[in-house]
Amino acid sequence: MEQAIVSFSISWLKKHFFLRVFVTVLAIDLIYLVPPFLVIYWFWGEKKVALRAVLAGLLAWQGLARLIGWLYFRPRPFVTLAAQEWLFHRPDHSFPSDHATFLSALAVSFYLAGEKKVGVGLAFLTLFASLARMVVGFHYPTDLLAGWLLGGLVAALLFHFKNPIDRFFCQPIIRLAQKLRLA
Template sequence: MDQEITRWINAPAGSHAALDMAMIALTRYGVPLLVLLVVVQWWGRRDRLRLRHTCIAAGLSFLAGLGLNQIVLLFVHRVRPYDAGVSHLIIEHSADWSFPSDHATASFAIAAAFLLHGFKGRGSAFLVAALAVCLSRVYVGTHYATDILGGAATGIFAAILVRQLYRAGTRMDRLVTGLL
């Protein structure tokens, strides 16, 4: 089923120039743009300290999720779908294993952090962007659908972990959120 879903999403790749360009742009620039959007939130005017705390939590979730992925990669060596003949690759080859998707982890960690800290509007917007980035990763042929699910799970887990461990109002939090 995973291969069939991956093939279905990847099927139009290489056939529609405008769609290919959009998906390649999402794949290349989606996560950096999400990070930039988190950084811009730092200067929000409403509920400033809670928003800044959430920005720090999103960054920590991002890093923790990618760290968890590195541990998973020590044990899971899944071949990329284009190497297995499942997908048609329309971007450059990746040097690492397929599972879990770092793009999914990073984007879902950010979205989950904002949602878990009560920023429903911003969190929902980040979630829509995360879903678009994840779809692009399968479309361009570099991931299986379950690689995306695994990455999303590690991103969400990291955000939950950070939510539990990084508390608002601590001395360190007041120091960091008071910068700039």
């Protein structure tokens, strides 16, 4: 079923050049909005919230998603479906989606910390980037769902332990940043 969804979206996108360009930008470049946003938030927002969100995103993405991808290797749709790839991408693991994992961890972290508008905005960014990555053949729908769940669960778990995380992770980093005049 999900192979049919991805095959249809790839073939449909091939017929519409301008839409393909737009979706490609969403699939590849949308993630690059996150670092400048986090830097801006660091200087004008609650530093502990930003640090917890980044910690959740990195743990979910570089920790659990990598481990799951290593334990359960699933090739990307453009490899399995033998689709013509118009974007260069390493043929590494597809499951779970790293982008969906990282972005959903950020969104849920901000939302749970009381930054509802930021969390919802990041959730929309997560949705657009994730769906675009499916449409261009980087992921299957279940890759995205797994990434969303994984990122959200890690963020919720870390939020549950926010006091020790603030004490042993956030506060030392903030003190160091203050000494370096970066906070």
